[in-house]
Amino acid sequence: MIKPGRIHSLESFGTVDGPGIRFVVFMQGCPLRCQFCHNPDTWDVNKGNEYTSDRLFEEIIKYKSYMDYSGGGVTxxxxxxxxQAEFLLEVSKKCKSKGISVALDTSGFILNNTVKELLDYTDLVLLDIKNYDPIVYKTVTGVQLSPTLKFLDYLKEKDIATWVRYVVVPELTDNLDSIRKFSTYLDDYPNVEKIELLAFHKMGEYKWKELGIDYQLTDTKEPSKELMEQVTKILATNGKVVTSNI
Ligand code: SF4
Incomplete structure (x- = not known):
């Protein structure tokens, strides 16, 4: 019997975390400390609510008709x-046995044998690459970039469909030279079907205050439409599909 999962929250009709209508499971715990994180309340793996894999699957399966109709699934x-890869492996096996498509939204920081097995049951990875410059990546996240790039290599080797996600934060992740290099780098990854640009926002700032953690981006502005267009154009140079949420 595997350990129950610790879950922050569930969203029944998600539309921004993969294709179609998705049942989105926000898992508790994170080893990164991204400066722009809008979910710092998920960091502590001991918080949230406990679910067995059966209980979570019972919630997910209720929405199968919406997923089928819209080309969606679970994220x-x-x-x-x-x-919590072991727990997710068990839930993903149940989902796949009922024809539910599985997506994983991850920083790609962890790649062990359990994660590799979980990826065998994963249809789509939304890979959050917070920056392509290793020094800036460390500043932004508190951890090294190299595990994420190795994770991307593994996704390529296994030909797992991948959407790369990149958050545009003025004066932090908007270095256009670094974004040009990133664009060239991604050109070698045919499994990357899409790049999703996400505009930085401060909707999670209040959570940092509630948790008593120092928020460093109080004075940072949201990116302009022009900046988002500029970054989109650079990343689309090599023929990749690039979307932007503004
Ligand atoms: S934004 Fe960064 S710190 Fe926040 S949950 Fe995602 S990976 Fe973790």
Whole structure:
């Protein structure tokens, strides 16, 4: 019997974390400390509510008709869902046995044998690459970039469909030279079907205050439409599909 999962929250009709209508599971726990995180309340793996894999699957299966109709499925996000890979492997096996498509939204920080097995049951990975410059990546997240790039290599080797996600934060992740290099780098990854640009916002700032953690981006502005268009154009240079949420 595997350990129950710790879950922050569930969203029944998600439309921004993968294709179609999705049942989104926000897992508790994250080893990163992104400066722009809007879910710092997911960081502690001991918080949230406990679910057995059966209980979570019972919630997911209720929405199967919506998923089928819309080409959707289930998305595991967080937090960092790979911290609870064993639990997710069990839930994903149940989902796949009923024809439910599984997506994983991850920073790609963890790649062990359980994660590799979980990826065998994963149809789509939403890979959050917070920056392509290793020094800036460390500043932004508190951890090294290299595990994420190795994770991307593994996704390529296994030919797992991947959407890369990149958050545009003025004066933090908007270095256009670094974004050009990133664009060239991604050109070698045919499994990357899409790049999703997400505009930085401060909707989670109040959570940092509630948790008593120092929020460093209080004075940072949201990116302009022009900046988002500029970044979109650079990343689309090599023929990749690029979307932007503004
Ligand atoms: S990986 Fe996601 S949940 Fe973790 S700190 Fe970064 S933005 Fe927050």
């Amino acid at each position: 595991f996000t967080g937090g960092e869902p790979l911290l």
